[in-house]
Amino acid sequence: MIESLKNHILRFVSPSKKEMEDFLNIIESENIPAKHYILKEGHYCNYNHFIVKGCFRSFFINEKGVEKTINFGIEDWWLTDFDSFMNRTQTQLNIQATEDATVLKISKPNLDMVLKSSLEINKYFRIILERVRIADQRRIQYMFNLSGEELYNTFYEYNPEFVQRIPQYMLASYLGFTPEFLSKIRAKKHS
Amino acid sequence: MIESLKNHILRFVSPSKKEMEDFLNIIESENIPAKHYILKEGHYCNYNHFIVKGCFRSFFINEKGVEKTINFGIEDWWLTDFDSFMNRTQTQLNIQATEDATVLKISKPNLDMVLKSSLEINKYFRIILERVRIADQRRIQYMFNLSGEELYNTFYEYNPEFVQRIPQYMLASYLGFTPEFLSKIRAKKHS
DNA sequence: AGAAAAACTTAATCTAGATTAAGAAATATA
DNA sequence: TATATTTCTTAATCTAGATTAAGTTTTTCT
Numbered sequence: 001m002i003e004s005l006k007n008h009i010l011r012f013v014s015p016s017k018k019e020m021e022d023f024l025n026i027i028e029s030e031n032i033p034a035k036h037y038i039l040k041e042g043h044y045c046n047y048n049h050f051i052v053k054g055c056f057r058s059f060f061i062n063e064k065g066v067e068k069t070i071n072f073g074i075e076d077w078w079l080t081d082f083d084s085f086m087n088r089t090q091t092q093l094n095i096q097a098t099e100d101a102t103v104l105k106i107s108k109p110n111l112d113m114v115l116k117s118s119l120e121i122n123k124y125f126r127i128i129l130e131r132v133r134i135a136d137q138r139r140i141q142y143m144f145n146l147s148g149e150e151l152y153n154t155f156y157e158y159n160p161e162f163v164q165r166i167p168q169y170m171l172a173s174y175l176g177f178t179p180e181f182l183s184k185i186r187a188k189k190h191s
Numbered sequence: 192m193i194e195s196l197k198n199h200i201l202r203f204v205s206p207s208k209k210e211m212e213d214f215l216n217i218i219e220s221e222n223i224p225a226k227h228y229i230l231k232e233g234h235y236c237n238y239n240h241f242i243v244k245g246c247f248r249s250f251f252i253n254e255k256g257v258e259k260t261i262n263f264g265i266e267d268w269w270l271t272d273f274d275s276f277m278n279r280t281q282t283q284l285n286i287q288a289t290e291d292a293t294v295l296k297i298s299k300p301n302l303d304m305v306l307k308s309s310l311e312i313n314k315y316f317r318i319i320l321e322r323v324r325i326a327d328q329r330r331i332q333y334m335f336n337l338s339g340e341e342l343y344n345t346f347y348e349y350n351p352e353f354v355q356r357i358p359q360y361m362l363a364s365y366l367g368f369t370p371e372f373l374s375k376i377r378a379k380k381h382s
Numbered sequence: 383a384g385a386a387a388a389a390c391t392t393a394a395t396c397t398a399g400a401t402t403a404a405g406a407a408a409t410a411t412a
Numbered sequence: 413t414a415t416a417t418t419t420c421t422t423a424a425t426c427t428a429g430a431t432t433a434a435g436t437t438t439t440t441c442t
Contacts, residue, residue, distance in 0.1 A: 060332065068335050070328065083325045115314065122313040123306065129320035134274045136327040137261065141251065143334060144259050144367055148399065167419065176335055181399055183421050339429065358389060372429055374391050 002027060004052050005104050008076050012127045015120035023121050026110040032097040038105075039095040045084035047105040051077050054101020057170055058093050069173035074162070078128060098166055148177045149185050193218060195243050196295050199267050203318045206311035214312050217301040223288040229296075230286040236275035238296040242268050245292020248361055251283050260364040265353070269319060270294075289357055339368045340376050 002024055009015065015023070032038060032054065039045050041061065049056075051073050058079065059069040070093070073079035084091035085108060114121050142151060152175060156163055163171065168186075169179040193215055200206065206214070223229060223245065230236050232252065240247075242264050249270065250260040261284070264270035275282035276299060305312050333342060343366060347354050354362065359377075360370040 060336075062336050068332070070332055070335065082321055082328065086321055086325070115317075117310070119308070119310045119313060122310060122317055126306075126313055126317040126320060129317060129324060130273055130277055133320060133323055133327070134277065136324070136331070137273065140327070140331065140334075141259070141261055143331075144261065145251075145253050169419070177398095178400060179420075180401080180422085184399085187421075360389070368428095369430060370390075371392085371431080375429085378391075 001029060001052055001102065002104060004076065005050050008050070009121075009124055013120045013124045015118070015124075019118050019120050023114050023118065026114065027104045027106055029102065029104050032101045032103060034097055034099050034101075037094055037096050038103065039081060039084075039091060039093060041092055041094055042090055044088065045081040045091045045093075047107055048078055048080040048085060048111060049073075049095075050104040050106075051075055051079060052102040052104055054103075055098045055165060056095055056101065057098055057166070057174075058095045059173065060092050060094065067173060069170050072162075072166070072170075072174065074165075098170065143176060148175065148181055149188075151175045151177075152182065152185050192220060192243055192293065193295060195267065196241050199241070200312075200315055204311045204315045206309070206315075210309050210311050214305050214309065217305065218295045218297055220293065220295050223292045223294060225288055225290045225292075228285060228287050229294065230272060230275075230282060230284060232283055232285050233281055235279065236272040236282045236284075238298055239269055239271040239276060239302060240264075240286075241295040241297075242266055242270060243293040243295055245294075246289045246356060247286055247292065248289055248357070248365075249284050249286045250364065251285065258364060260361050263353075263357070263361075263365065265356075289361065334367060339366065339372055340379075342366045342368075343373065343376050 005027065006020065006024065009020065009023075027050075029052075030038075038047075038049060038056070039058075053075060056073045056079055057069050058071045058073070058081065059067045061067055071079070079095060081091045081093045081095070083089060084093070088108075115125070142154065146154060152171075155171070155175060168182055172179040172182040175182075196218065197211065197215065200211065200214075218241075220243075221229075229238075229240060229247070230249075244266060247264045247270055248260050249262045249264070249272065250258045252258055262270070270286060272282045272284045272286070274280060275284070279299075306316070333345065337345060343362075346362070346366060359373055363370045363373040366373075
């Protein structure tokens with residue numbers, strides 16, 4: 001199971017045997033049943049999670065009580081609230097499994113320890129973050145420039161299988177509009 | 192002038208004398224007059240830029256010909272199109288100085304060379320990217336949850352001096368609405 | 383200093399998407 | 413296999429912000 005993380009690392013960097021072992025040794029694993037949380041508003045985010053199997057969403061609840069989904073995570077993604085994790089602040093986010101899931105996780109002190117001295121693990125996280133940055137920028141660009149309907153069509157085009165995997169109201173929330181509006185879009189599309 | 196980059200690095204990491212020198216040695220510098228570009232749509236983004244003095248905006252031009260500002264950069268920020276820079280693809284972005292500016296810049300091959308072996312410089316960019324990630328996530332969260340008026344007020348609250356520094360139409364574009372709407376907000380506020 | 387260009391304002395009209403509400407399907411649970 | 417819960421749909425009404433267009437103010441350049 002830890003193999004999936006090992007393989008992911010090897011896709012990007014080439015640690016020595018010792019470097020890899022030192023890193024994998026401080027990884028913990030956990031099974032999360034569907035609908036359970038790995039992070040809840042008001043708590044401290046103590047782990048960065050690598051998703052081995054399953055799907056998660058991170059969302060916050062606004063002042064009107066509406067859930068706003070800001071990210072999804074699936075297999076081979078790292079998921080955390082960086083703000084809370086790095087700055088040791090209380091999180092405003094909830095991270096919930098949308099289906100039965102397995103994660104590997106690493107605590108802040110353990111991660112700090114490895115990052116203090118391991119060149120390749122630093123490289124690994126730097127590269128991951130570069131890719132995340134590209135994805136975030138692209139998302140911001142889309143949000144600015146596309147209508148709701150275009151956002152849905154674009155998302156569907158690039159992630160057809162994923163759309164089947166989650167309830168529509170979560171996708172609507174992620175794309176920045178209401179579930180009712182998503183229904184409208186789909187009705188239009190299939191007519 | 193390269194002192195400002197050196198100081199920035201020392202705020203986050205502790206390279207050896209040699210590590211710092213090797214890095215600073217491959218940095219180039221450039222003065223950019225107001226309105227000039229350091230990146231233009233269709234070109235390859237060959238540099239990551241560290242802003243010593245001045246202000247830049249990165250924007251793309253949509254199919255209707257409207258400029259959409261997706262980022263600003265000021266003193267002590269790194270600015271590039273990561274997608275183009277990392278993946279060696281043609282950029283869709285323009286990066287323009289909004290006032291006379293000075294940048295330090297590093298080419299992709301030179302940066303790759305340093306990152307291959309320097310632990311501290313890898314750490315440095317990893318930490319920068321973690322902070323960028325936090326900012327991006329916060330921005331997405333705001334964009335989802337705040338009205339145009341709230342976005343402006345929040346931005347103004349946290350960056351009062353910066354609002355004076357750029358034309359309003361750029362800020363409107365960055366916040367995701369039209370300059371006319373920003374005028375409306377301000378008229379309301381000052382009445 | 384004067385002309386041209388760039389930036390900002392105001393106001394009327396229009397529209398994408400929100401809101402509200404009610405019912406229908408689908409899924410989970412006993 | 414019935415009941416409860418969750419998810420999805422439809423439709424009427426409403427609103428934040430876009431669009432268009434014209435005029436004004438500010439900045440830049442010669």
